[in-house]
Amino acid sequence: SQQGEEDxxxxxxxxxxxxxxxxxxxxxxxxxQWYRQNSGRGLVHLNLxxxxxxxxxxxxxxxxxDTSKKSSSLLITASRAADTASYFCATAGGQGGSxxxxxxxxxxxxxxx
Amino acid sequence: ETGVTxxxxxLVMGMTNKKSLKCEQHLGHNAMYWYKxxxxxxxxxxxxxxxxxxxxxxxxxSRFSPECPNSSHLFLHLHTLQPEDSxxxxxxxxxxxxxxxxxxxxxxxxxTVV
Numbered sequence: 001s002q003q004g005e006e007d008x009x010x011x012x013x014x015x016x017x018x019x020x021x022x023x024x025x026x027x028x029x030x031x032x033q034w035y036r037q038n039s040g041r042g043l044v045h046l047n048l049x050x051x052x053x054x055x056x057x058x059x060x061x062x063x064x065x066d067t068s069k070k071s072s073s074l075l076i077t078a079s080r081a082a083d084t085a086s087y088f089c090a091t092a093g094g095q096g097g098s099x100x101x102x103x104x105x106x107x108x109x110x111x112x113x
Numbered sequence: 114e115t116g117v118t119x120x121x122x123x124l125v126m127g128m129t130n131k132k133s134l135k136c137e138q139h140l141g142h143n144a145m146y147w148y149k150x151x152x153x154x155x156x157x158x159x160x161x162x163x164x165x166x167x168x169x170x171x172x173x174x175s176r177f178s179p180e181c182p183n184s185s186h187l188f189l190h191l192h193t194l195q196p197e198d199s200x201x202x203x204x205x206x207x208x209x210x211x212x213x214x215x216x217x218x219x220x221x222x223x224x225t226v227v
Contacts, residue, residue: 030213031213033215033216035216035218040201040221040223041220041221042115042117042119042203042205042218042219042220042221043156043203043205043216043218044115044218045215045216045217048214048215088156092213100158100161100169101158101216102155102158103148103155103156104155105153105154105155106155
């Protein structure tokens with residue numbers, strides 16, 4: 001299936017440390033997106049990286065994409081307690097793949113003050 | 114507020130009840146989605162409407178019935194639900210379908226079936 005799979009499932013760090021979350025997928029994609037969800041709330045879009053892009057930066061967030069390894073990473077630098085949330089990757093299929101946006105199970109990040 | 118509003122935020126219903134979830138967006142998007150989020154499971158895509166036409170129905174039981182009267186509103190009608198249907202139901206919208214643009218989500222409706 002095209003579904004993204006995040007790794008690790010849970011991550012606990014101290015404030016100020018960097019957090020890295022990984023996502024792997026199985027089929028070709030058009031783009032890969034990262035979302036954040038605070039407990040019991042809706043998902044908030046963080047970043048979209050297209051299949052022909054390798055890296056994108058947005059503030060303290062850095063997203064990389066390696067289509068040869070079918071993997072992506074989300075790096076949050078200088079983490080804050082407010083970054084505590086679940087983070088999801090979602091893939092949108094490329095040629096021959098399903099076009100709908102498919103989400104993984106997410107990484108639960110806890111940033112301890 | 115994200116621009117996608119879901120009501121109610123919480124809903125408790127018996128298995129014989131009929132209720133509806135409502136989603137509204139004023140972002141000018143032309144695609145709308147219903148997702149189900151259960152504990153320890155990936156988000157499950159239930160229905161997709163693109164230009165007010167249903168384009169996806171992912172083997173969802175008939176006790177869930179979607180309705181999209183116009184491009185700004187989406188409903189999920191519920192009847193004779195089961196306890197395993199308890200979950201967070203999320204509505205989302207996007208500029209286009211398929212997933213070539215990012216989605217904007219509502220805050221969800223927490224549904225409990227008793």
